[in-house]
Amino acid sequence: MELDAFSRFARTYQKGEIIFSEYEPGDTFYLIQSGRVQLVKIIGNIEKILDILQPSEMFGEMAILEDSPRSATAIALDPVKVLEFNRANFEVLMMGNPQIALKLLKLFTKRIYDQKRRFMILTLEDPQAKVADVFLMLDETQPNIDKTTDQREFKTTVEDIAHWAGMNADQTRDILNHFVNQRRVEIFPDRIVVKNINDFQRFVNSRRKKT
Template sequence: MDMAAFSRFSRIFQPGEVIFAEFEPGYTFYFIQSGRVELVKLIGDIEKILDILQPSEMFGEMSLLENSPRSATAIALDVVKVLEFNRKNFEILMEGNPQIALRLLKLLVKRIYDSKRRFMTLTLEDDHAKIADVFLMLDETQIDIDKTSACRTFETTTDDIAHWAGINTSRGRDILNHFAAQRRLEIASNHITVKNINDFARFVNSQRKKL
């Protein structure tokens, strides 16, 4: 994608430099041209890595569009070159490069869907159902999963599953170990295999009917 016309908006950050911090006001968003950016969030007393962004990805746009504080901290992992946009030059970007406008629109639609889908999980009253529903959510949103059978392998960790379910990590591990003891899933260091995703779907649906 040709971004040469926007070179006047470029900025460079050095490795380890904070691009913006969680909770501060957000008046800008960024398009990565080179280097990697790490997004981290403070959960309790633990700093958790949310994502590592690559060139051609955008970040920081939600604070700008929603006029809300930053929801995470962005840190340069390498020498990072970005294009920095604010409200004033945002319109210039949209008019000058429809491809960027379309990419941003798709990103916003996905963010809205993810937020609504996670809200569905959090409204469940049973913690076991919340954990099971996280796997259903991952199954719906991740396109690189083998779906030729009811067995699913997710590249995730027990702590991630607990976080998405909105419960503490200790409780999340207990529930996942309970499911493992029932032979409904297998836990490895960097992935979790659900033996039958349809079993979890039936379980979650039965819990939703009780609400």
């Protein structure tokens, strides 16, 4: 994405520096040029890692789109360089660079969906339902998944599932082994197979209604 013309909007943050905090008002969003940014959220008095963002990814865009307080805290994991946009210079960007604007709008759409979908997983109280819902999310969003049968094959790892569920790897592995014993999943070194994705859908729906 050609953004050299917007170097005047560049800002840098040192490792460990808080870029913004959950619940504070915000009118800016950020596009990462270098370094990684960690998003964390307090859920039930426990700090959960929502995501670790890489260069070319954006964050904080809900402040522009919904005029809402920050839904998470953003922390620089490395020395970070970002482009910082507010409503005024975002309009300049949109008007002067339609190709970039289109790319940003597509990114906005995906980020909004990802954040809302991830929050749906984290708000489930049942850890087994959280793990099952991660597979449902992957089924909704991953390309090139064969959906001609109820069985699904995901090129993912236990650690990936744990990350999305907001749980530690050991607890996630225990739950997956429980699913293996129930013959609901099979675990391979490079993939995890869900025997019946609709079974997980019914299971998650029943747990979500209870919460």
